[in-house]
Amino acid sequence: MTARAPGRLETAVRRRRGRSVPAPLLIPAVVGVVFLVLPLAGLVVRAPWSAIGPALAAPEVGQALRLSLLSATLATLVSIVLGVPIAWVLARSTARGRSVLRALVTVPLVLPPVVGGVALFLVLGRQGIVGSWLDGSFGITIPFTTAAVVIAETFVAMPFLVISVEGALRAADARFEDVAATLGADRWTTFRWVTLPLVAPGIGAGAVLCWARALGEFGATITFAGNFPGTTQTMPLAVYLALQRDPEAAIVLSLVLLGVSLVTLLLLRDRWLGRSGAPIA
Amino acid sequence: MTGTTRLRTAALPAVLAAAVALAACTPTTDDSSATSASSADRGRLAGTLTVFAAASLTDVFGDLGDRLSADNPDLDVRFNFAGSSALATQIVQGAPADVFASANQPQMDVVTDAGLQSGNPEVFTGNVLEIAVPAGNPGSVTGIADFADPDLTLAVCAPDVPCGAAAATVFAAAGITAAPDTEEEDVRAALTKVQLGEVDAALVYASDVRSAGSDIEGIEFPEAEKAVNEYPICALAAAPNAAAAQAFVDLVLSDDGQQALAAAGFRPPPA
Amino acid sequence: MSLSARVVVQRGALGLDVEVDVADGEVLAVLGPNGAGKSTLLRVLAGLLEADDGHVTVDGRAWDDVPAGTRLPPHQRSQGVVFQDALLFPHLTVGENVAFGLRAQGFGRKSRLESAARWLTRVGLDGLADRRPRELSGGQAQRAALARALVGDPDVLLLDEPLSALDARTRLTVRAELRRHLGEFRGSTVLVTHDPVDAMALADRVVVVEAGRVVQAGPPAEVNSRPRTDYVARLAGLSLLSGTGEGRSVRLDGGGVVAVAEEATGPVFAAVRPESVALYLSRPDGSPRNVWPARLVGATPHGATVRCELAGEVPLVADVTATAFAELGLLPGSAVWATVKASEVAVYAR
Numbered sequence: 001m002t003a004r005a006p007g008r009l010e011t012a013v014r015r016r017r018g019r020s021v022p023a024p025l026l027i028p029a030v031v032g033v034v035f036l037v038l039p040l041a042g043l044v045v046r047a048p049w050s051a052i053g054p055a056l057a058a059p060e061v062g063q064a065l066r067l068s069l070l071s072a073t074l075a076t077l078v079s080i081v082l083g084v085p086i087a088w089v090l091a092r093s094t095a096r097g098r099s100v101l102r103a104l105v106t107v108p109l110v111l112p113p114v115v116g117g118v119a120l121f122l123v124l125g126r127q128g129i130v131g132s133w134l135d136g137s138f139g140i141t142i143p144f145t146t147a148a149v150v151i152a153e154t155f156v157a158m159p160f161l162v163i164s165v166e167g168a169l170r171a172a173d174a175r176f177e178d179v180a181a182t183l184g185a186d187r188w189t190t191f192r193w194v195t196l197p198l199v200a201p202g203i204g205a206g207a208v209l210c211w212a213r214a215l216g217e218f219g220a221t222i223t224f225a226g227n228f229p230g231t232t233q234t235m236p237l238a239v240y241l242a243l244q245r246d247p248e249a250a251i252v253l254s255l256v257l258l259g260v261s262l263v264t265l266l267l268l269r270d271r272w273l274g275r276s277g278a279p280i281a
Numbered sequence: 282m283t284g285t286t287r288l289r290t291a292a293l294p295a296v297l298a299a300a301v302a303l304a305a306c307t308p309t310t311d312d313s314s315a316t317s318a319s320s321a322d323r324g325r326l327a328g329t330l331t332v333f334a335a336a337s338l339t340d341v342f343g344d345l346g347d348r349l350s351a352d353n354p355d356l357d358v359r360f361n362f363a364g365s366s367a368l369a370t371q372i373v374q375g376a377p378a379d380v381f382a383s384a385n386q387p388q389m390d391v392v393t394d395a396g397l398q399s400g401n402p403e404v405f406t407g408n409v410l411e412i413a414v415p416a417g418n419p420g421s422v423t424g425i426a427d428f429a430d431p432d433l434t435l436a437v438c439a440p441d442v443p444c445g446a447a448a449a450t451v452f453a454a455a456g457i458t459a460a461p462d463t464e465e466e467d468v469r470a471a472l473t474k475v476q477l478g479e480v481d482a483a484l485v486y487a488s489d490v491r492s493a494g495s496d497i498e499g500i501e502f503p504e505a506e507k508a509v510n511e512y513p514i515c516a517l518a519a520a521p522n523a524a525a526a527q528a529f530v531d532l533v534l535s536d537d538g539q540q541a542l543a544a545a546g547f548r549p550p551p552a
Numbered sequence: 553m554s555l556s557a558r559v560v561v562q563r564g565a566l567g568l569d570v571e572v573d574v575a576d577g578e579v580l581a582v583l584g585p586n587g588a589g590k591s592t593l594l595r596v597l598a599g600l601l602e603a604d605d606g607h608v609t610v611d612g613r614a615w616d617d618v619p620a621g622t623r624l625p626p627h628q629r630s631q632g633v634v635f636q637d638a639l640l641f642p643h644l645t646v647g648e649n650v651a652f653g654l655r656a657q658g659f660g661r662k663s664r665l666e667s668a669a670r671w672l673t674r675v676g677l678d679g680l681a682d683r684r685p686r687e688l689s690g691g692q693a694q695r696a697a698l699a700r701a702l703v704g705d706p707d708v709l710l711l712d713e714p715l716s717a718l719d720a721r722t723r724l725t726v727r728a729e730l731r732r733h734l735g736e737f738r739g740s741t742v743l744v745t746h747d748p749v750d751a752m753a754l755a756d757r758v759v760v761v762e763a764g765r766v767v768q769a770g771p772p773a774e775v776n777s778r779p780r781t782d783y784v785a786r787l788a789g790l791s792l793l794s795g796t797g798e799g800r801s802v803r804l805d806g807g808g809v810v811a812v813a814e815e816a817t818g819p820v821f822a823a824v825r826p827e828s829v830a831l832y833l834s835r836p837d838g839s840p841r842n843v844w845p846a847r848l849v850g851a852t853p854h855g856a857t858v859r860c861e862l863a864g865e866v867p868l869v870a871d872v873t874a875t876a877f878a879e880l881g882l883l884p885g886s887a888v889w890a891t892v893k894a895s896e897v898a899v900y901a902r
Contacts (some may be wrong), residue, residue, distance in 0.1 A: 226463025
């Protein structure tokens with residue numbers, strides 16, 4: 001025991017030295033963090049804290065918050081169901097036109113969200129290509145419904161998931177898929193039993209990005225889904241409208257949204273991302 | 282802890298406002314002489330004039346700006362068109378504006394409460410609501426009472442923005458409970474949805490219907506008179522180009538300016 | 553369960569065209585330098601790579617038949633593959649890894665985990681079924697990978713450098729175990745390796761592939777003692793000399809004559825083992841019939857001996873004891889005399 005103690009101390013010291021961050025990385029990192037955190041700190045300092053309690057209790061705020069969380073979560077689920085296969089095609093298929101496909105899929109990243117909302121109208125609106133058929137055949141109209149919120153958020157947020165998952169798929173060792181094939185697993189089985197678990201941390205990270213983007217979505221939502229309390233008014237919309245009348249109320253609402261999303265992400269990290277976050281050899 | 286924080290944040294804007302007002306006092310006291318000078322000495326204005334104006338003024342003010350810079354070749358007129366509240370916030374936060382034209386009194390009050398105006402704001406025009414429907418009026422909307430029809434897809438402005446407040450007033454005057462499908466963040470957003478044919482009707486300003494062109498039809502209704510929206514304008518105390526600022530305000534208030542506004546669907550200010 | 557294949561692949565600089573035949577229960581080693589196309593061959597056999605021409609036939613059934621357009625996907629081939637890195641699935645336990653093939657075949661959880669446990673016992677990993685792969689040593693992981701490949705009782709076992717990622721000591725023990733398992737395996741085995749020791753220890757037959765072509769085939773002992781290319785000779789540690797037999801002597805293509813003990817005619821190889829070469833500082837007197845002047849160009853210690861590379865009319869490799877090396881005071885560039893008894897030279901037709 002005593003004989004081993006110095007050795008252990010030595011490794012501890014070595015490990016700590018190995019972790020120290022070189023100055024050329026540390027300085028920009030600190031500047032970057034300050035840059036990212038300072039506006040947030042501004043909000044916190046400026047916030048009328050006594051107004052937070054009443055704001056949380058206000059039914060409209062609860063309604064907007066619930067709608068935001070629900071629609072962002074649904075948008076994330078839709079993005080996973082549709083986006084993971086897209087990422088697989090981008091990362092694994094050898095078909096031509098993949099770079100074109102990738103460019104198309106990432107279009108929502110560069111498109112101003114308001115334009116995205118108008119584009120959704122042109123397809124799914126009453127006068128839209130698909131929307132007019134839905135309306136005529138089934139009497140279904142999408143704009144100004146909660147479904148429209150989910151669609152708008154999915155449109156804007158899914159590229160974040162696709163890009164993350166594609167990166168994870170590229171980084172994952174494709175030889176594991178070869179092994180699975182030689183053990184009798186067809187490609188679909190291999191995907192479910194091997195590929196998916198291997199890239200689970202990437203999907204988790206992508207889903208978090210996607211959820212956060214969906215939660216903060218404003219432009220496409222207010223354009224395509226409109227703004228109506230209870231059905232389409234999400235927190236960002238409520239924040240924007242509050243800003244028109246009472247900037248302090250807007251700060252309060254922003255902080256509520258920030259707090260709830262931070263807590264959610266921290267809980268998720270512990271429960272879910274933390275476990276599968278182990279390095280893959 | 283929270284008590285002190287609140288105290289500090291509450292005191293800060295007042296201190297700032299006082300400081301700005303003090304600094305602004307001296308150079309703007311003789312603005313009456315600047316007024317007469319600007320109309321008399323045509324072509325003397327130079328530099329850059331920055332006008333912060335409500336989005337609904339985009340077309341008219343653009344024309345007036347062109348007119349002013351045509352008379353003064355050395356003058357570069359720039360506009361910042363946006364929602365009045367966004368503009369008011371920017372001005373209070375120190376944006377370098379020469380003129381502020383608001384679409385309503387409360388947002389002008391934000392600026393005057395901070396003591397940033399030069400002289401008293403003047404109401405230069407007014408705007409009333411009108412029903413905008415897509416060309417052909419597919420929803421067969423006839424009047425304000427149709428806004429209570431749950432089967433129509435309807436857009437109004439959110440109660441937080443001026444056109445929404447006006448809408449609430451006219452609904453009350455008409456004695457109806459409106460059933461809108463969406464409460465838009467501003468007039469333009471409501472108008473876009475009419476233009477795309479996604480709503481059967483929207484309540485917007487008469488000037489917006491006029492500027493939208495042929496794919497939108499306007500329907501006037503008597504209750505609109507209950508909510509006339511007044512547009513105040515003023516030059517700002519901290520104006521980098523005070524002479525040009527006053528010249529622009531004068532132009533808006535002149536007969537030429539008033540004719541341009543009337544042509545764009547605005548109504549003259551109350552006498 | 554015999555395997556017979558001709559594999560033609562054209563990929564950039566590599567042009568692979570080899571034929572292999574493996575009988576039931578036979579282990580064929582494919583030996584060759586890196587880049588010779590061994591792994592490409594194995595990937596084609598496994599169905600992971602499409603051949604440009606040729607066929608793969610197992611027990612009369614076509615796995616691949618390029619002219620006929622037949623191509624069985626890898627998951628439909630009755631095979632087990634062990635790769636250089638064990639490649640155990642990191643998200644599964646060791647037991648679940650071994651049971652993977654049975655799971656893909658639709659076996660129930662209980663029966664497949666029982667089979668997996670049995671196989672883990674067979675490869676000496678008793679009780680490690682619940683471990684994660686990262687908790688295993690390299691040797692243990694490779695044993696688990698072998699169990700995973702064999703658990704479904706495949707017709708063909710394909711081994712791609714299965715020992716080369718292991719350290720020298722582990723390699724010894726794993727190699728011995730692998731030999732035992734291959735002895736019990738009833739199907740055909742193809743072992744790809746660049747290590748002649750693996751080939752000698754594990755294979756019934758060896759084919760040597762260089763630059764995409766088979767350059768030599770035969771039982772390991774024969775390939776070892778009668779190399780036909782410099783590569784094989786170097787692996788076997790022999791000096792390979794080519795020439796023309798003229799009775800009891802061979803006139804070398806590179807000049808010089810080697811006296812041999814057997815009659816030889818026509819084009820032949822003469823192979824000399826390094827331990828049969830003796831070095832002297834001055835020309836020795838006496839009987840050896842093969843005496844050549846040479847210059848020492850390289851010396852590498854090998855345990856108690858030093859392997860000396862000699863340049864001269866007849867290029868040779870000589871093993872001398874470390875003591876002798878020191879006593880002779882040899883340095884790179886030293887002039888020496890090399891002698892070989894005629895009876896120590898192996899002669900065989902080219």
